[in-house]
Amino acid sequence: MDAAVIRVEGLTKRYGDVVAVDAIDFEVKGGATAALLGANGAGKTTTLAMILGLLLPTAGTLSVLGQDMVRHRYRVLSRMNFSSPYIDLPRRLTVAENLTVYARLYGIGRTRPRVRQLCEELAITDFMDRTLGTLSAGQRSRVALAKALLNEPEILLLDEPTASLDPDVADWVRQYLLAYQARTGATILLASHNMAEVERMCTDVMIMRRGAIVDRGTPAELIQRHGRQTLEEVFLDIVRHDGGEGARAAQ
Numbered sequence: 001m002d003a004a005v006i007r008v009e010g011l012t013k014r015y016g017d018v019v020a021v022d023a024i025d026f027e028v029k030g031g032a033t034a035a036l037l038g039a040n041g042a043g044k045t046t047t048l049a050m051i052l053g054l055l056l057p058t059a060g061t062l063s064v065l066g067q068d069m070v071r072h073r074y075r076v077l078s079r080m081n082f083s084s085p086y087i088d089l090p091r092r093l094t095v096a097e098n099l100t101v102y103a104r105l106y107g108i109g110r111t112r113p114r115v116r117q118l119c120e121e122l123a124i125t126d127f128m129d130r131t132l133g134t135l136s137a138g139q140r141s142r143v144a145l146a147k148a149l150l151n152e153p154e155i156l157l158l159d160e161p162t163a164s165l166d167p168d169v170a171d172w173v174r175q176y177l178l179a180y181q182a183r184t185g186a187t188i189l190l191a192s193h194n195m196a197e198v199e200r201m202c203t204d205v206m207i208m209r210r211g212a213i214v215d216r217g218t219p220a221e222l223i224q225r226h227g228r229q230t231l232e233e234v235f236l237d238i239v240r241h242d243g244g245e246g247a248r249a250a251q
């Protein structure tokens with residue numbers, strides 16, 4: 001698939017004087033693995049939340065799978081999913097209960113086999129009957145990923161997908177996601193601070209600074225354009241350009 005499945009034009013989010021996302025434009029093609037990179041506070045999570053329809057934009061247009069997400073998000077929500085370390089699943093429910101509740105919310109038939117299959121694939125079967133609150137951060141993030149894959153989404157939005165995972169499990173999760181994508185043709189848009197991860201997984205990298213997209217390309221293009229050796233060096237160049245993190249104040 002080559003057509004754009006996510007299309008964003010003039011997308012803006014303001015909180016009072018703070019411009020969290022500042023009139024950004026981009027498209028993500030079907031089947032791509034794209035990344036939003038940026039320092040803390042650059043606007044990545046806000047952008048993902050607007051694409052998901054969790055936050056209303058202040059201005060701009062946003063379409064996913066051809067649907068306007070502000071007016072018609074219910075037409076496409078069942079074809080998308082997300083995982084984020086900032087959104088907790090209910091801690092008093094067990095892993096199996098959590099996944100079952102979400103599977104029912106998503107209207108998935110044959111809930112039990114689907115939950116069991118995902119638990120096996122993500123190696124979380126051993127703690128299926130434990131409450132979320134008793135799991136380590138890394139274990140919880142695998143459960144969150146299982147939740148994100150319940151409906152076999154065509155569009156998967158991932159905020160820091162491997163943030164709390166040890167290098168071995170993080171590598172395994174990346175392989176799993178790439179295999180999922182190869183099998184289903186899904187489109188992945190992720191926000192990450194892990195440059196090696198982005199270099200390895202993503203074909204399309206958008207670098208955000210203070211709410212704006214300030215550079216974009218494949219990892220190799222960005223590295224070449226900035227005359228650097230790694231994406232991390234490119235990132236540091238861009239982020240340190242004006243010496244600061246975060247959003248800017250509205251004019």
Ligand code: ATP
Pocket residue numbers: 015018019020021038039040041042043044045046047246247
């Ligand atoms: P991080 O890497 O730290 O997760 P991010 O790039 O995801 O950062 P966002 O969480 O999108 O950044 O935040 C962008 C800016 O918007 C930040 O300056 C943040 O303080 C601000 N912001 C986000 N949510 C709100 C809110 N509800 N009220 C006020 N300001 C907010």
